[in-house]
Amino acid sequence: AQSVTQLGSHVSVSEGALVLLRCNYSSSVPPYLFWYVQYPNQGLQLLLKYTSAATLVKGINGFEAEFKKSETSFHLTKPSAHMSDAAEYFCAVSVNDMRFGAGTRLTVKP
Amino acid sequence: DGGITQSPKYLFRKEGQNVTLSCEQNLNHDAMYWYRQDPGQGLRLIYYSQIVNDFQKGDIAEGYSVSREKKESFPLTVTSAQKNPTAFYLCASSILAGRPIEAFFGQGTRLTVV
Numbered sequence: 001a002q003s004v005t006q007l008g009s010h011v012s013v014s015e016g017a018l019v020l021l022r023c024n025y026s027s028s029v030p031p032y033l034f035w036y037v038q039y040p041n042q043g044l045q046l047l048l049k050y051t052s053a054a055t056l057v058k059g060i061n062g063f064e065a066e067f068k069k070s071e072t073s074f075h076l077t078k079p080s081a082h083m084s085d086a087a088e089y090f091c092a093v094s095v096n097d098m099r100f101g102a103g104t105r106l107t108v109k110p
Numbered sequence: 111d112g113g114i115t116q117s118p119k120y121l122f123r124k125e126g127q128n129v130t131l132s133c134e135q136n137l138n139h140d141a142m143y144w145y146r147q148d149p150g151q152g153l154r155l156i157y158y159s160q161i162v163n164d165f166q167k168g169d170i171a172e173g174y175s176v177s178r179e180k181k182e183s184f185p186l187t188v189t190s191a192q193k194n195p196t197a198f199y200l201c202a203s204s205i206l207a208g209r210p211i212e213a214f215f216g217q218g219t220r221l222t223v224v
Contacts (some may be wrong), residue, residue, distance in 0.1 A: 009150060032209060042154075043114075043200055043215030051211060090152060094210040097168070098143065100204070102152035 001028040002093045005102035014109045019063075019078040021080070021104045023091030026072065033074040034092040035065055038103075042091060051076060081108045112137050115196050116216035122224050123188070123195065131219045133201035140206045142184035143213065146170060148197040156199075159184055160206060182193045188221065196223050 007022035008070040025031055032051045036044040048059025065076045074091060086108045088090040114128045124128045135142065141160045145153040155168030159178040164182045173192025178184055182204075199219045204210040 005124045006152075031212065033211070036215075041198075041218065041220070043116075043217045044202075044213075045215075046212055049212055092213075094204075094213075096209065097155060097166070098140075098210045098213050099155065100145070100153040100206065102150065 001029060002095045002099055003042070004033075004091045004093050004099065005103040006089075006091050006104050008104055009102065010105045010107065012107040012109060013081045015083055016080050018078070019081045019106065020083065021076040021089050021091075021106065023074045023076065023101060024064075024072050025091075027093055027095060031097055033065075033067060033095045034076075034094070034098075035059065036090045036092060036100075037075045038088045039088065047076070047089075079085060081106075083108050083110065099105050114201060114203055114214055114216040116199075116219050118219060119217065121221045122171065123221060124215065125223055126190045128187055128189050130189070131199055131201075131221070133184045133186065133216060134182055135184075135203045135214070136157055136182060137203055137214060138181070138201035139214070141204045141210055142178070142179070143202045144174075144176065144184070144186045145200045145202065145219075147200060148189060153200065167176075175202055188190075 035047040035050045050067045058064045117132045129132045143158040144156040159165035175187045201216045202213040204213040
């Protein structure tokens with residue numbers, strides 16, 4: 001069965017600093033991978049997705065992620081954090097269904 | 111506007127009662143999902159359905175039931191057998207192209223047992 005592991009339940013950065021949220025996956029077939037963002041008491045919104053095309057995927061709000069098969073990773077990055085980026089971020093993998101990681105809460109300090 | 115509608119947004123249940131959470135989508139998606147969200151545990155899959163009149167158990171199906179009589183609708187019933195039902199419930203749908211692509215989510219239902 002497929003699964004994802006998000007390293008770090010909480011990440012805190014200063015405004016303007018690099019954001020790095022880590023995700024490792026496990027899948028018996030080539031995976032489709034996703035990053036979602038959730039604001040309090042709301043549903044999830046897709047940031048970006050990898051579906052076996054380009055390994056460097058650009059998403060909304062300046063986020064991007066790189067698929068590295070050798071490391072089974074799909075880490076999310078943003079060069080410069082903004083206060084509005086504070087939210088919870090989920091990595092997900094799909095094969096027959098869609099499975100999510102435990103989430104990483106991002107805090108942005110002024 | 112296309113999207114997924116969950117209702118109600120807040121729901122209170124007395125112990126021993128069954129309650130049904132509604133999920134409707136007008137995206138013409140084949141697949142629909144129910145997830146439960148608890149603090150620090152991410153989203154855990156309860157049930158999913160890839161086609162009308164068929165559905166599969168996820169990781170935490172005990173105490174829950176679903177139906178998929180119409181493509182647009184995938185209601186979730188939280189039964190009295192679910193011992194700890196207080197949580198945030200999220201419904202999603204996706205296109206299937208051999209596998210799910212880009213799940214779209216509703217705004218969630220927060221269920222509280224009183």
